[in-house]
Amino acid sequence: MSEKVVSNCRNVAIVGPYLSGKTSLLESLLFVTGAISRKGSIKDKNTVGDSAAEARDRQMSVEVSVANTQYEDINFTFLDCPGSVEFAQETYNALIGVDAAVVVCEPVCDRVLTLAPLFKFLDDWEIPHLVFINKMDRANNNFMDVLHALKAVSSRPLVPHQYPIGQGEDLIGFIDLVTEQAYHYHSGAAADPVPFPAELKEQEHAAREEMLEELANFDDHLLEELLEEIEPPQEEIVADLKMELGADLILPVFLGVAEQDFGVRPLLEALLREAPEPDTIKERRGISLKGEAPLAQVLKTYFTPQGGKLSLVRVWQGVLTDGATLNGVRAGGLYRLTGQQQTGVQEAKAGEIVAIGRLEGIKTGDTLSTNSGQPESELPKAEQLTPVYALAVGAEKRNDEVKISTAFAKLIEEDPSLAWEQHGDTREVILWGQGDIHLQIALDRLRRKYNLPMVTHLPQVPYKETIRKPASSVHGRYKHQSGGHGQFGDVYLDIKPLSRGEGFNFDEKIVGGVVPRQYIPGVETGVREYLAQGPLGFPVVDVAVTLINGSYHTVDSSEQAFKQAARLAMQEGLPQCQPILLEPIAAIEISTPQDFTSKAMQLLTGRRGQVLGYEAKDGWKSWDKISAYLPQAEMRDFIIELRSLTMGVGFFDWKYDHLQEVPDKVAEKVVASNANGNSNSK
Structure with missing residues (x-):
């Protein structure tokens, strides 16, 4: 028992x-x-x-x-x-x-x-x-x-x-x-x-x-x-x-x-x-386990200047002793905390909250037991909040860049509502959190605790571009003579738009070996490299390119020459296809007290959002849930305005949904700003 x-x-x-x-x-x-x-x-x-x-x-x-x-x-x-x-x-x-x-x-x-x-x-x-x-x-x-x-x-x-x-x-x-x-x-x-x-x-x-x-x-x-x-x-x-x-x-x-x-x-x-x-x-939690093996749960993780990592835990069952092995990790001290003061104790009984030192690899919310490896079942933990505010960050000193991933890992152990990523399109390191003050606190901790001062700016919006109409038999010829063997590649391409979300497709319809097989991969590589930055300055998506014809030289042709020829063809042909700018659209679900529902919808429409509908929020007395599409470019400080309109209680969940054409006037500003090297403008 x-x-x-x-x-x-x-x-x-x-x-x-x-x-x-x-x-x-x-x-x-x-x-x-x-x-x-x-x-x-x-x-x-x-x-x-x-x-x-x-x-x-x-x-x-x-x-x-x-x-x-x-x-x-x-x-x-x-x-x-x-x-x-x-x-x-x-x-x-x-x-x-x-x-x-x-x-x-x-x-x-x-x-x-x-x-x-x-x-x-x-x-x-x-x-x-x-x-x-x-x-x-x-x-x-x-x-x-x-x-x-x-x-x-x-x-x-x-x-x-x-x-x-x-x-x-x-x-x-x-x-x-x-x-x-x-x-x-x-x-x-x-x-x-x-x-x-x-x-x-x-x-x-x-x-x-x-x-x-x-x-x-x-x-x-x-x-x-x-x-x-x-x-x-x-x-x-x-x-x-x-x-x-x-x-x-x-x-x-x-x-x-x-x-x-x-x-x-x-x-x-x-x-x-x-x-x-x-x-x-x-x-009430239904924690009724057989035997007397200790069972605990981590409520908070600290990294202290003196003692290193401390895990604040609630002991639900049994007796925790100093030096016990929890989830395969040996505890490095047992303490009662009062502010920054730590008082060592030899044991903690069921019902007590204490701090345990140096539980490496153990995170906030984790269930702890003395069984070897992981506990048989996990205790319920608080739901993870969706990050809603972001900053692009970089080390102030170039030599500190190697410290970023380690420091961020500790930062997020202390505060699991933070997240970070290296964006695949913009190559920026992005720190996500719950608001501007939240991220400023995180940046202060990076500077104070880990000697890692950071510079920040608003993240770039990962715009894309695509085309409206096809172009046929676009010609690209690369010919270069510099003594000895030269370089020669000659291609004809058909370019056409694909449906939204289909990505990129490359095909070839070469007849009679006018382009030898060994050079065709170079053509595809040249096309892909060009699509990384199209006529408007952004990655191109939803495009099909077909190699239909070409010619070669038995001595001077090479895969590299055909790659360059393909780039020249794309550079010539894509501007003829009426390129258009696309922006990422988020599916957003806003929760707000009913008294502020109309204001929240006005906020959405004022930011080019599309309201899909609203209904009473299940389980929330006098609250509504609004479903909408919102351009990601308009989300940067959306949470700040939403909270301002709703006395600080409004919140939202979101996820990427699709790409959508940018209105002409907005697109002009984005393209002009990107050309001037300022891609943070809307």
Whole structure:
């Protein structure tokens, strides 16, 4: 029988939109639990979270930060996750290994929509989560209005846990809706109980009734008590909160001001009292294996200047020991992390999150076991996000070019939402990511960690060209005399267009040996070489060329001479065939809240896109899915504008679909720009 997961630990992710105050909340949690004696601040760049140089330079989270602390008899591991949508992959990868999540948001109704993708991920994975409405000292909206806005984006019913007490514009305390005890906040200390404010009795009663009614939807006994107007015991309410939160049936809501530690202790109490134990999420994932062999999963990969590679893992089963062999790789150390501080440990039990050193070849999301080779089955991992923004990159110093592939491999191990390629047509090295800031962070890491400064520019669009009409008996003769043997080749070619997507076809219809067989491959080579850059300056596609006639010299002819003759024939004939410019077209699927559907379609049509249709997005409340074709030339900053129009939540998937003729005016600009050596212009 496998070892039961330890129950004296909780793994909690802190998630939420950019600027909601997640790192400040982590700092406050560490301070009130005694893990740190003095709080840092984002402004002073001395917080436990956001310790990476790239994060501190931009005063924003760019990767998962880990912190361990103890409150009463429970060991908490907090994962502070990035809020920017450009780092969503980082957040999703970490979330699959936690027991619960605290969703931090601001009390601004208009910004609540930014929580929709996060709530959808948490609900799809059935990860218990609660909301902490931060910055209540500068609330732009009434508390109940914020709750109403949250209801619109959550598929789980909201259960308010507290009601705010204000004094003018200031937040001075709260009412606990379970105990109906009022409290006043004090900076640097726990809130003091105070007499119940009579003026809030009606509002508090309505909020409490809402809480109890939502709980009663899942508890028949509580429902009977409410119908009979029996006041339920506090112990029963707490038990319901724990059960229903652990089953991801409800969304409890808390409030406070993290920078001043207001509301942080009640939040901790709720995590202590109501958050599910580690075995709850293990059972929900169906992780029930025979034996006691350790089973773990990588949530995040770091490359540190001091210790090299570190893999942050969730232990699902068994006991991991320092020096254990996982997937055939010997672990080089076992650590608990708090910011950049590493504390060595000898073992980690099921339910804990620890870092393992030097697991070479092991990637984020991988399942680990002590079985030789790979584990028998892989644990589910977060879906890989489609890269949507690209830059062409090159080493600033030519001597550094040999370092690019190795550095990129490590970069992508740390951040799997990055990708890179050497484009087959443009020969550019292209770095793909989730947005401009995302790629700028990656470039900073290349410079800082791997001493690899890069230069960048927008990627070239891989335009092609083709022809509209055929040309017959195009003549090409190459004759060169330089003393001794000369060079002679003579060919006649038929050129005709093919249907889109057919590529290139070469044939020959030589009769009577007018072109000897040994020279025909040279003709095909000459044609292919010319097609690499046609009359408009781009590779030529969807063309058929047939060798129909020619002549040769018994002494001076050679395969090389016939190659040159073929090039001359193509150079003469292709401009007669009305060459046209083609551009790659992407099939794109945009996901957006319904309120922004019309704007998203206008954005598409304004960029020469062709809307194919739209429909309700399956599984997404009040969201639409728009299908369209979009020229790749128009995709360069499309994600930036889409996010701007949709409060940062709109996203899209895409794939190359086909080549399409470029409109004449656009084609003229592209050809002229390419002739001038600037192929990045549209």
